Amino acid sequence: QVQLVESGGGLVQAGGSLRLSCAASGIIFSVTTMGWYRQAPGKQREWVATIANGGTTTYANSVKGRFTGSRDSAKATVYLQMNSLKPEDTAVYYCRMISPGGYWGQGTQVTVSS
Numbered sequence: 001q002v003q004l005v006e007s008g009g010g011l012v013q014a015g016g017s018l019r020l021s022c023a024a025s026g027i028i029f030s031v032t033t034m035g036w037y038r039q040a041p042g043k044q045r046e047w048v049a050t051i052a053n054g055g056t057t058t059y060a061n062s063v064k065g066r067f068t069g070s071r072d073s074a075k076a077t078v079y080l081q082m083n084s085l086k087p088e089d090t091a092v093y094y095c096r097m098i099s100p101g102g103y104w105g106q107g108t109q110v111t112v113s114s
Helices: none
Strands: 002-006 011-015 018-026 032-037 048-052 057-059 065-071 079-081 089-097 109-112
Touching: 002 089, 018 032, 018 089, 018 109, 032 079, 048 065, 048 079, 057 065
Parallel strands: 011 109
Antiparallel strands: 002 018, 018 079, 032 048, 032 089, 048 057, 065 079, 089 109
């Protein structure tokens, strides 16, 4: 059974940093393409970043240059380092196993105060 467990969310002031983690289990992690998404109150869930199985990363324009995705295959974990946070980054952040399978984590709340 595939499980994705996020951690690392919290409350931070604008300009601060947080690092989110997503630990995967139940699958051969090295073959996965992982992604981060977020959903702000009253808005649709949106894509934030993709971390491919070779480590290649792509980002939404809204976070490019501020967020960095990475993965540690030995720990079966992906990370999202978020710097220069803005109030508009406030959302529930979700980890997703884009392939194979399309699994989602439970989400972790990130709140950025102005």
